[in-house]
Amino acid sequence: MLSVAIFLPLAAACVLAALPRLGASAARAVWILVSAAVLGLAAAMWAGYPGGVAYEQRLRWIPSLGAGYHVGVDGMSLPLVALTALLFLVCAVYTGRDTPRMPAYAAFFLFLEAVSLGLFAALDLLLFFVFFDLSIVGMYFVIVGWGHGDRARSALRFFLYTFLGSLALLLGFIGLFLGGGTFDLVELAARPPFRAEPGIAGLVLLAVGIGFAVKTPVVPVHTWLPPAHTDAPAAGSAILAGILLKMGAYGLARVALPVLPGAWQRHAWVVIAIGVVSVVYGAFVALAQRDLKRLIAYTSVNHMGYIVLALGAAGLAAGDERARDLAVTGAVTQMVSHGLVTGALFLLAGVVWDRAHDYDLTRLGGLAGPAPVLTALTAVAAFASLGLPGLSGFIAEFQIFAGVIGTGIPGAAVAGAIAVAGVLVTAALFLRVLQRAFLGGPGELTARFTDVRPRELLAVAPLLALSLAVGIAPRPLLDLVEPAAAAVVTLVSR
């Protein structure tokens, strides 16, 4: 079932690529149908999830390298698989028929969907890397082909930056292979390599860490993110922020923590420091932005910083184990929550671009008048993003702070306290956006605005509804995540 979910969109992408003359409506229909089918598969997998690593499948690929096609999902990857399926469907619904070269656009998104699902399901490092790299290629073509502004430059910077990261990752993976004799994640986690050689383990962790840090991204390797987001099409931004950024954080939790536990513990403070810096820096730089999309992009740096902070705290072997479980659970919840909320925010920013062809906050104002539904949706998304109780962001961030501070180590408590201050800044900046763009007197571009169209509403509303659902009743999600988080903490504590 898992492999079908991965290869169905890929097959559909090939079909669409082979039929460039297909009409826009037909291509969009194929895109929506296939994405819906994948979401159905993901829902079925969630409903029938038995615990542990499920829906596992293993085929030989390059036996001499100990690499294979090995996929499966557990409590950490299943929510992300479901998020991926949902977000891609939402993007399909959001995209209007007037998009140029629709069949190719749909083909690239279906390709990206297959790649993202494959990455979250991969249990083999080489397979993981294949999907990791292909996600960059797919997104590059989406930005170059359908972006706006200085798209060629932004796309090139995105490609070069993340490609450098991915090759650092490849070096790290090859190091793990030479240390452990296999690329299989399950086997590597069972017998972590380089236990006796802390120096080499540190270097391998550095390589892997650089790879994931660029993708996450954390300060100081985040500079590709704002231009890529600004110039990407709305659906591309939503996927980039909602799914592709998760690959970095997910990779840390999936690969770095279980496979290099010793090195992770030794360098946990570095990770925590990077996380805290990202939180604070992302929040303050976002505060200074006039461009709506750059602002959302920097809040992503801030939000991903929380995840890195939590994962770093998980490596504090001296800390309370239950608190560290909580932190990792919070990190995974934050991945899901950020995917839902930031996906929605970028789609809403796309609505703004569609009407005004500008993201400049100072030229907007009083949008609540002509576009009340847009205002309401943005308000909910902004509150969810700043972590208002009752929405998913609160659950995630509360768990992270409680977990980090609860480890009982003074340094971690200080880091947690600083990070809480980041929430204050994001609250301030989102309130400022609401005030400046949506309330108050009309700006010079306000006259161009009409309210959201049905397809736009249909795309954004489910994301926010789910964020609300997770905020009010987090149990179904947490029941899934908690055992997996506990397992990761056990692995990293060895």
Place this chain on the structure above:
Amino acid sequence: MTENPLDLLPELLVLAGAVAGLLTGSFLARERQRAVAWICGLALAAALAATGLAAGRPDGMAFGAYALDPITHTARAVVAGSTLLVLVLAAPWARGNRRESELYALCLLAALGSIALAGADDLLVLVAAYLLAGVPGYALAGFARDARGTEAALKYYLMGAFLGVLMLAGVTLLYGLSGVTAYRDLAGRLGQAPAAAVGCGLVLLLAGPLTKAGAVPAQFWVPDAAQGASRPVAAFLTTVPKIGAFAALYRLAAEPFAGIEGWRVALALVAAATMTLGNLAAFRQDDARRLLAYSTIGQAGYILVPVAAGGPLSAPALLFYLAAYAVTNVGAFAVVVAVGRDRLADHAGLARRAPALALALAVCLLGLVGTPPTAVFAAKVLVIASAWESGLAWLAVLLVLNTVASLFYYLRWLTPAFRAAPAAPPGPARSLEDPGRSPRPAAGPYGVAVLAAAASVLLGVGAGLFLA
């Protein structure tokens, strides 16, 4: 050791194809020369089949001077396969040429030289193979008989002849020191010879294979030959002779000179210099063929890494990389042949005009970068692993940095191809002797490009089958 000529069946088939093609060509009318292409193609296909049969037999040695092992078998298969692809590329271009049959025969002879380079297990065989791989190549480079072709041929010839003489001097020196030329005897005898003299002979010897491989410091002919020779010939010269040269280098490194101090370090430095120089020089190229030429120099640097490493993973890494490189490089050149224009700007909007060709270009160029799941990716993983495993981690890091740098210039070609065409129609093709400038790409090169791209992906996905 055997003295059975049938052990050399693939080589004999290629030779027979060249001779038969040449003879038939002399008796055929100009418009019926196409038959020669078929003869040569069939000979190559037969050589491929014979290689398939030979690969099943145990390793051995023919006539005490020619190794029959996986290296030879792979080189035979890759050379025959890529020469076959080049023949398809060249056929529409050569049609109606007065010397059409000579083109095919020269290709086959150069291919035979490349195979012999790979199999040579004796210094004298190595020298003969070097000449066989080189001389037809000089003629091919100037085949179009225009100014640029002549310049390319002259540069290639001077470079090849000069460094060939150095190689001969090296062989003489080594023979004088050891009294033997067979690889397996050399290793033991060189131990007692003065180290300085051996080192000197070795460096001189290296000049030959490094020229054919297009590695630093003998890389100067590559860009000129690739740009000046006609397009199908450029595809041939940057692919086929290299295969044999790398195999020869690997054999030299693994057999007679394995025990010599500093030899692997020197090779590693050559690899590092080659990849860095090739990639940096490719940055500012606006001509697709020159760009590809520098990219092949960069690739040569990567392929030298397993030669320098010499660990257990090195042989599979080298052989797989050769196969991956050959198919991907021919694919990229096939796109240039099919488009019929060289300037990068002329490729703008290719995705609109010929989507399948643009896709093939994307697969081949991203393949040369080493994007999964293409063949070069699997090969690069093997190469990095082999470097790391042999304590050359710095070389692995350098390789990765070079790969990132290479992405930049491949994208300079790829990005315009996928964006809208320029408003003004591109100017007329510069080379008038070139019949491949019709607005619709010729079917043969088009097919080769798509086939090579598909093969590159299949080879990558099915890497396990080939490595087993």
